[in-house]
Amino acid sequence: xxxxxxxxxxxxxxxxxxxxxxxxxxxxxxxxxxxxxxxxxxxxxxxxxxxxxxxxxxxxxxxxxxxxxxxxxxxxxxxxxxxxxxxxxxxxxxxxxxxxxxxxxxxxxxxxxxxxxxxxxxxxxxxxxxxxxxxxxx
Numbered sequence: 543x544x545x546x547x548x549x550x551x552x553x554x555x556x557x558x559x560x561x562x563x564x565x566x567x568x569x570x571x572x573x574x575x576x577x578x579x580x581x582x583x584x585x586x587x588x589x590x591x592x593x594x595x596x597x598x599x600x601x602x603x604x605x606x607x608x609x610x611x612x613x614x615x616x617x618x619x620x621x622x623x624x625x626x627x628x629x630x631x632x633x634x635x636x637x638x639x640x641x642x643x644x645x646x647x648x649x650x651x652x653x654x655x656x657x658x659x660x661x662x663x664x665x666x667x668x669x670x671x672x673x674x675x676x677x678x679x680x
Contacts, residue, residue: 587612
């Protein structure tokens with residue numbers, strides 16, 4: 543074989559390696575993000591504690607202090623969400639009203655159906671959210 547063919551083969555192998563590495567990294571990151579979105583706050587807190595304990599070699603006292611910090615910050619986030627809920631709902635309703643004004647009659651019907659689906663999902667999330675709040679307190 544001449545040098546040109548060898549160079550082309552090496553170049554192709556290089557790009558195949560780059561492409562496969564990129565693809566596998568993308569798949570890994572998507573799976574990691576998907577898993578982290580599915581974790582409830584207690585599982586997320588436990589995941590963080592385990593990561594901190596392993597990487598930082600925390601003592602039991604440090605681990606307990608960090609658990610308390612995570613629980614307190616989660617409670618503050620919950621309180622903030624509940625406090626802002628009426629304003630948030632108002633923003634969503636205004637957004638939906640403005641969007642609806644841009645649609646024709648057929649689109650309005652479909653949009654209204656979507657809004658119902660989104661409300662059901664939000665209600666399910668809120669129910670889960672409140673049960674998680676109770677779970678964190680335990």
